[in-house]
Amino acid sequence: MSLGPESKKLKFYAGIEGGGTTWKCVFADQDCEIINSHSIPTDTPEKTLLRVVQFYESCQKEFGEISGIGVGSFGPANIDINSSNYGQITSTPKLGWSYFNVVKSLEKVFAAPVLFDTDVNVAARAEYEFGNxxxxxxxxxxxxxxxxxxxxxxxxxxxxxxxxxxxxxxxxxxxxxxxxxxxxxxxxxxxxxxxxxxxxxxxxxxxxxxxxxxxxxxxxxxxxxxxxxxxxxxxxxxxxxxxxxxxxxxxxxxxxxxxxxxxxxxxxxxxxxxxxxxxxxxxGLLEDSGVKGAVLLAQDASLQKS
The missing domain is CATH 3.30.420.40 (ATPase, nucleotide binding domain)
Known part of the structure; x- marks a missing residue:
């Protein structure tokens, strides 16, 4: 898919719904329109995040730089932005994920700011903005x-x-x-x-x-x-x-x-x-509530940086 020369005027956002079974990733514009998407089976944190990174790196090469990243993750998780462990999944039964920090992992790779919340909170926000x-x-x-x-x-x-x-x-x-x-x-x-x-x-x-x-x-x-x-x-x-x-x-x-x-x-x-x-x-948004909410969170991240 090619957006043409007008894509240089657009802002792009990474919206990630990190689930216990699947990580859903979308690349979207400022109107929350999904340009590209990819689903990744949840594996170990390292393997899962590697595939997340690969997807977004390919999107950046094709469409343009990401302005913000939003992650809605399974929990329990640390969503206190003032905490040194912000972005960390805590006492989950999901093998290998306990105390893994999603935000810090993404910040090592991308220059774009990252915001993090629970998957259900971001989905609720999308339903509030666009859905039922x-x-x-x-x-x-x-x-x-x-x-x-x-x-x-x-x-x-x-x-x-x-x-x-x-x-x-x-x-x-x-x-x-x-x-x-x-x-x-x-x-x-x-x-x-x-x-x-x-x-x-x-x-x-x-x-x-x-x-x-x-x-x-x-x-x-x-x-x-x-x-x-x-x-x-x-x-x-x-x-x-x-x-x-x-x-x-x-x-x-x-x-x-x-x-x-x-x-x-x-x-x-x-x-x-x-x-x-x-x-x-x-x-109302069916299976897109989580990723659409994550895109809204990514937009918040971009605004906070600016």
Whole structure:
């Protein structure tokens, strides 16, 4: 692909969604239009980052220099920009990634400034700017994939305490048909991520979830756990909308099942604005929420430098 001589007037940004299974990389312009993209299976930090670097070096040769780099990463992670360990993935069960610093690794190679956040926070921002949270100052965004992450927007910005939320590790009561399954989380027995993430579905049924039909009990169990999450988010944060994204949510039958579980559990205790199908809904940007949010973060990095 060639952009022609007008490309010299453009600014380019690297948006990276670093997931536990795949690192998605996009090369985009100032309008967040994706010019080039590449998906890299998550390997060791060194091998994964090498391929990330190779992709962006080839983009720079073809299109022009990168003005900013934004990374939305799986966690837990250090997102305190004032910390000496900013950009470091912390106590993850992902082999080899604990205490690896993504920001410092990229800064060794690229002159462009780098900003770093969680994958779910950057995805939530993209939904706020361009997707199904547009115009909403208070909402929750959930990603259900290799792990489970939650980002909450309150008054138009991401809410957090000492660091980002880890709502995916809340403890949940077991489904009646799931009492013999301990989950896949290495840290907590019976936490949401251990019972409802993509790897948990695969381990529970000993097959790829994509092969399970819509009428399999797996999706009743999954919707039960995600219904609990939606109820807890509603009670604690009172969001205007709950957006569910991530690979597991590509199973469209889940949305209605989750809404049914939510209604049953909530028992009309509190209501929501509008219809339930609008309150618990899918990501407007589909699978691009994470990379688009990372591009917005890259633009922030460029502005901070200037």
């Amino acid at each position: 949270a547009s115009g909403l100052n208070n909402f929750a965004y959930v990603t259900v994939g290799t792990g489970i992450g939650v980002s909450v927007y309150m008054n138009g910005s991401v809410a957090q305490g000492d660091s980002h939320f880890e709502s995916g590790h809340m403890l949940v009561p077991k489904h009646d048909a799931d009492t013999n399954f301990d989950g896949v989380c290495q840290f907590h027995s019976g936490c949401l991520e251990g019972l409802a993430s993509g790897p948990s579905i695969e381990k529970r049924w000993n097959q790829n979830p994509k092969n399970l039909p819509d009428d399999h009990i797996a999706w009743d169990i999954e919707s039960y756990y995600l219904g609990i999450l939606c109820m807890n988010l509603s009670l604690v944060y009172r969001p205007r909308r709950i957006i569910l994204g991530g690979g597991v949510m590509n199973r469209k039958c889940l949305f209605e099942k989750i809404r049914e579980q939510y209604s049953l559990m909530m028992a009309s205790y509190v209501g929501q604005c509008g219809l339930l199908q609008d309150y618990i809904t899918s990501a």
